[in-house]
Amino acid sequence: MKTRTPSWDDLRILLAVHRDKSFLAAGKALGVAPSTVARRVEALERTLGRPVVHRANDGTRLDAHALRLVALAEELELGLASLVRDGGDAEVSGTVRVSLPEGFIRPIVPALARLRAKHAALAVELISESRVADLARGEADVGIRIVRSTSPSIVSKFLGRASxxxxxxxxxxxxxxxxxxxxxxxxxxxxxxxxxxxxxxxxxxxxxxxxxxxxxxxxxxxxxxxxxxxxxxxxxxxxxxxxxxxxxxxxxxxxxxxxxHVDVFLAFHRDARKTPRVRVVVKEIEAETRRQLG
Structure with missing residues (x-):
């Protein structure tokens, strides 16, 4: 049987089910009824010609092959968010969201200020909170982390060890x-x-x-x-x-x-390196963090 290409709406539903582990929670996140989520998943399974989501008493789980679709959905989500923030401009312009542990705020903010002086069209939003921003979900573009990400769509670059x-x-x-x-x-x-x-x-x-x-x-x-x-x-x-x-x-x-000691990683979405505004911020944060770590 010839399969069709899944639509963005299908992938968006699948991504929500993967993240929230149930049709009910996914429906709440998307603002739709759980029955709508179930129908869209069934439609996606018909499109692919095979099951992708399995339901159990403790929630839902995805087949291994469906995780490739999840990674694709994460990339599309990030790309759409980027277009909204910078209008698709190829120059170093638009907003970059940076997620930092509090201990890194003092050294990194001056580095971002120096970068901003070079690129007048660049804006920065800094997130520092006890809940770590989800890079795969597009809550931030770049982050410093003290654990390596397990998401296949996230690059975790080891920067050094903080004594x-x-x-x-x-x-x-x-x-x-x-x-x-x-x-x-x-x-x-x-x-x-x-x-x-x-x-x-x-x-x-x-x-x-x-x-x-x-x-x-x-x-x-x-x-x-x-x-x-x-x-x-x-x-x-x-x-x-x-x-x-x-x-x-x-x-x-x-x-x-x-x-x-603390292992320090620079984390960003795999496709973010293609975006000029994210690329220059990644480079600046990496250089300053390595300098601080000695």
Whole structure:
């Protein structure tokens, strides 16, 4: 039987089912009834001449061959979003959305400002939030990540490793840490600054507890808030050495064991490199991040 080419509407439905794992949730995301989603999936399966979605009590799953269609739908979605933002202009113009962990805001924003001075038609939207923006879904064009993406449509470029350490304010060190040394058996005597319960399973937070941190006097889901609390002398905190170098008022402590490092990746959609505005931003962020990581 001769198969026809799936339409964008068919692929859009399939992409929503893949992301939301049920017809009901996909319908809500698209603003249509679940029965409409089911009919469109059935129509797509007739077009292809084979099943693509299987329903079970715990949701839906796609056949392996259907994931190629998902990747195609992601590329089309990103391309359409790009055309809306820059009008299809081949020059370095339009808006680029950049997603960053908070710890990278200080070094990257000046780099983006320098880039903006070179390209007057370029605009930047920066997303920094606890929920990581979905690059495959077009929520951002470029992102710095601390884990490698598993999406086949996303390029994850390893930039280096960010070393971390325990830091305290100069006033805290002068008052309570002679020689800026912190043996493991004395860690329980100090005040600590760390992430809140929502991020309590992060490897660095786990390492803090293993080293002996127990009396947390300030907790937050914000890396900048933690950095500020350490600067204000509220307690000892684990920061990247990149953050620590930024502030002369911080002192890195001498420890018995080194905290874990962080792998840093630059992530962007595979087809984004074809877009001039995204390409120049990727190049600038890569160069500045590599410089910061040493």
């Amino acid at each position: 971390t350490g325990l830091f305290a304010s100069r006033a805290y060190v002068d008052r309570r840490l002679p020689g800026a040394k912190l043996p493991r058996d004395l860690a329980g005597l100090h005040e600590w600054v760390g992430f809140d319960d929502s991020l309590d399973r992060l490897p660095h937070q786990v390492w803090l507890r293993e080293y002996g941190a127990s009396r947390f006097v300030f907790r937050s889901n914000s890396a900048i808030a933690i950095e500020r609390a350490v600067l204000e002398g509220m307690g000892i905190g684990l920061l990247s050495e990149m953050q620590g170098r930024t502030f002369p008022g911080l002192v890195q402590l001498d420890l018995e064991a080194s905290p874990p």
